[in-house]
Amino acid sequence: MSGGDIAIIALVLFAIIVVFAGIKQVPQGYNWTVERFGRYTRTLQPGLNLIVPFFDRVGAKLNRMEQVLDVPSQEVITRDNATCTVDGVAFYQVLDAARAAYEVSNLKSAILNITMTNIRTVMGSMDLDNLLSNRDEINARLLHVVDAATEAWGVKITRVEIKDINPPADLVASMARQMKAEREKRAQILEAEGLRQSAILKAEGEKQAQVLQAEGRREAAFRDAEARERLAEAEAKATALVSEAVSNGDVQALNYFIADKYTQALGQFAHSPNQKILMLPVEASALIGSLGGIAELARSAFADDGSRGGPTDASPRRRGAVPPVGG
Secondary structure, three states: OOHHHHHHHHHHHHHHHHHHHHEEEEOOOEEEEEEEOOEEEEEEOOEEEEOOOOOEEEEEEEEOOOEEEEEEEEEEEOOOOOEEEEEEEEEEEEOOHHHHHHOOOOHHHHHHHHHHHHHHHHHHOOOHHHHHHOHHHHHHHHHHHHHHHHHHHOEEEEEEEEEEEEOOHHHHHHHHHHHHHHHHHHHHHHHHHHHHHHHHHHHHHHHHHHHHHHHHHHHHHHHHHHHHHHHHHHHHHHHHHHHHHHHOOOHHHHHHHHHHHHHHHHHHHHOOOOOOOOOOOOOHHHHHHHHHHHHHHHHHHOOOOOOOOOOOOOOHHHHOOOOOOOO
């Protein structure tokens, strides 16, 4: 083999080496920067790319996928001088590979430090109670601040989350006692409200009962007055009828009226609850005579001969007035 053939073979091998040196395969999810004589020229996208060998070289290989950064624990002093231990996580994504490679040195460390600093700033401006109860608000404020700070680096902060907030043990015990006292206070208030409502309902019920009882008494009094009025009317009517009969010469009606009152009076004595034996200076013949007068009136009223005023028996005792009691 001559020297010319060796040179050609060497030249071909050199060309192959140059071609392979200029071919760059970028994996999916990554961006590579290209530097020519140390100066950034362009960014290689995922896939097959060509560069100029010996003049161009790959600078930074940046991951374009969303990444998570663990924020270590740190102590934060709140606005009310309570000390808490806080840790969290930050999610970020590189949007501009050139800026992320050449605008900041050590991108992950820069994001970590600015996140920790803003955690102390945001949480230190809040009270402990708000710190423990408004975690979503803290996350939103941290995301806004950190994302604005890293925008110049070509990085997008997608999420900042606070994982744990740990107050001191004595402060936790004090908060537990406070919570217990608040719950007992609410329980006592609810119990007092229940007793108050029960008393109100009981008073309303008693008021309604008294109103109904008053209505019942008024109705009973009205009925009693009406009954007495009817009885008085009946008595007046009966008296008027007897007076009319007497004025017309019918003495039997007067006998009937007196005999009826006489019998009722004796019945009232007999029904007395405190008297079981009745002893009165009363002649039985007087009561029998009164009853006889009543019978005589009945026979006279239903006589078939039409003679209302003529008695069947001419006995003076039957046609006369009822003998007085004891006479």
